Amino acid sequence: MIIYGIKNCDTCRKALKELGNPELVDIRHDGLPENLLRRAAETFGNDLLNRRSTTWRGLSEDERAAPMEDLLRAHPLLMKRPLIEAGDRLYLGWTPQVRAALLG
Template identity: 60%
Template sequence: MQLYGLKNCDTCRKALKSLPTAVLVDVRAEGVPAEILERAHAEFGSALLNTRSTTWRQLSAEERAKPELTLLSEHPTLMKRPLIDRDGELFLSWSKEVQAALA
């Protein structure tokens, strides 16, 4: 099980603590593989883009107008976290629904 997130993100830490078999992939250091990003975008659409993040607020209007996948590959920290890949099945966030599905 892969957990794509940030090592200093509180939500990612909570998820890792609850999922002892998960391996953290720090998106700031390692990025997100293009294949995973494309699958996640196809499944979650614009929900994958965190428009409340500091990174988003620092982008110019011109940069924000780029396609979502381009933005996410250029700025992986814009991705809503965590993105969890369990044997090809993707989960986004650490909501009660995701926690129940992964329990």
């Protein structure tokens, strides 16, 4: 299991702790692998983009109009976190539904 997020994100830390410390890929430094970005975009659509983030608020209207995948390539911190890859399944966020699916 791999968690894509940032190491100082409270939600990512909660997920890491509850899942028994799986691998964390820090998107601030490593970005998202291209194939994963495409899969996540297909799976979650615009829900993948965090429009409440500080990064989003700092973008101009022209920048915000760019395609979602281009925005996430340029600004990985715009991704809602965590993005969890468990086998061939993807999960977004650390909601009660995601916790139930991953923890049983």
